[in-house]
Amino acid sequence: MNYIREIKKDIYWVGASDKRLALFENMFPIPEGVSYNAYLINDEKTCLLDTVDVSARLDFLDNLKAALKGRDLDYLVVNHMEPDHCALIEELALKYPKMIVIGNPKTFNFIKQFYNLDLSERSLLVYDENELDLGKHHLRFYMAPMVHWPEVMMTYETSEKIIFSADAFGSFGANDGNIFNDENKIDDRWFAEARRYYANIVGKYGQQVIATLNKLSKLDIRMIAPLHGLVWRSDLLTIINKYKTWASYTPEENKAIIIYASMYGNTAKAAQVLNVLVNENGIHGTKVYDVSKTPISELISESFRASHIILASPTYNGDVYPLINNYLHDLKMLNLQNRTFAFIENGTWGPISGRIMKEKIESLKNIKVLDPIVTIRSALNETSYEDLKTLSYSIQYSIDTK
Numbered sequence: 556m557n558y559i560r561e562i563k564k565d566i567y568w569v570g571a572s573d574k575r576l577a578l579f580e581n582m583f584p585i586p587e588g589v590s591y592n593a594y595l596i597n598d599e600k601t602c603l604l605d606t607v608d609v610s611a612r613l614d615f616l617d618n619l620k621a622a623l624k625g626r627d628l629d630y631l632v633v634n635h636m637e638p639d640h641c642a643l644i645e646e647l648a649l650k651y652p653k654m655i656v657i658g659n660p661k662t663f664n665f666i667k668q669f670y671n672l673d674l675s676e677r678s679l680l681v682y683d684e685n686e687l688d689l690g691k692h693h694l695r696f697y698m699a700p701m702v703h704w705p706e707v708m709m710t711y712e713t714s715e716k717i718i719f720s721a722d723a724f725g726s727f728g729a730n731d732g733n734i735f736n737d738e739n740k741i742d743d744r745w746f747a748e749a750r751r752y753y754a755n756i757v758g759k760y761g762q763q764v765i766a767t768l769n770k771l772s773k774l775d776i777r778m779i780a781p782l783h784g785l786v787w788r789s790d791l792l793t794i795i796n797k798y799k800t801w802a803s804y805t806p807e808e809n810k811a812i813i814i815y816a817s818m819y820g821n822t823a824k825a826a827q828v829l830n831v832l833v834n835e836n837g838i839h840g841t842k843v844y845d846v847s848k849t850p851i852s853e854l855i856s857e858s859f860r861a862s863h864i865i866l867a868s869p870t871y872n873g874d875v876y877p878l879i880n881n882y883l884h885d886l887k888m889l890n891l892q893n894r895t896f897a898f899i900e901n902g903t904w905g906p907i908s909g910r911i912m913k914e915k916i917e918s919l920k921n922i923k924v925l926d927p928i929v930t931i932r933s934a935l936n937e938t939s940y941e942d943l944k945t946l947s948y949s950i951q952y953s954i955d956t957k
């Protein structure tokens with residue numbers, strides 16, 4: 556059996572979803588699973604755009620067979636060589652001996668690295684804006700380096716005006732057969748998963764994403780068909796504008812988040828007291844996270860959403876609490892910019908975590924740090940409570956004047 560969907564006449568979604576995988580890239584929790592999208596154009600020539608992860612192999616092969624309707628496979632376009640999309644290249648090359656593989660020079664370098672596969676007689680090298688006729692359908696290729704690997708390209712189908720966009724515009728979440736955006740509720744929860752995917756997977760490469768968005772802006776695009784998540788056939792600007800915001804590291808909301816680490820509850824209490832004070836100053840909607848309970852990928856996603864990030868950490872072995880360190884390392888690696896930070900440090904002796912956190916974020920671009928850094932010695936007292944109050948006014952002023 557198969558579960559293909561025709562996304563336009565003779566163009567089929569032939570991907571598959573995986574709800575058993577716990578961690579994407581063996582790192583990011585995916586409680587709602589993930590989809591691996593692949594597409595088949597069944598024209599005078601048949602052309603598959605990408606394959607899937609090996610975990611989705613059986614469903615994908617059933618779907619591909621159904622969409623081919625007994626025909627041979629003429630072309631495989633490899634838009635992205637990461638194994639969640641290229642895992643079945645070798646198997647398809649053996650199964651369809653006439654299949655020509657289409658990619659750019661970097662694609663073929665990576666194919667050689669992953670597979671012991673001689674494609675010398677079956678390769679079609681393409682460069683920016685090269686074209687290929689399939690019959691009624693016509694493909695044009697656009698290089699999209701570092702969105703999110705160097706070989707990434709996108710394929711534009713000119714008759715239906717579909718952009719096959721590789722990882723761009725993707726999301727976490729299995730699609731359960733509801734492959735189109737208008738078959739799903741696109742609410743805050745959906746965007747949270749889309750942002751978590753973007754920020755953690757592609758977030759480092761904002762500049763390259765903007766360059767690709769600019770390159771695509773001259774195209775008349777009626778449908779976006781990414782390698783993960785939903786196929787967008789309406790309201791395209793909704794997802795395009797989110798990508799513009801995320802890629803330019805612009806906060807989506809003028810709001811604060813508080814991320815704390817706490818071994819025995821004293822730093823947690825300070826975080827909560829600060830949020831009460833901030834609320835009493837009229838600033839609402841601040842979310843408070845325990846770094847030990849919330850996956851770092853979610854904290855990263857929230858940091859791409861919010862304009863103000865308040866970090867509270869005990870001093871631990873003369874440094875910052877290790878999980879806060881992990882978060883700060885990811886923030887730096889993912890190039891987050893344009894944010895306002897505030898810090899609370901705790902320490903029974905020698906509290907220095909606030910100063911260290913401040914040093915760690917100073918290499919980020921266009922960062923502001925609010926005064927004061929609040930120092931707690933073991934537990935809140937009248938002095939540190941007054942400092943929290945002062946910080947709450949700084950946060951209020953900063954949010955109100957943005």
Ligand code: FEO
Binds near residue numbers: 637640703704722782
């Ligand atoms: Fe979904 Fe960069 O692979």
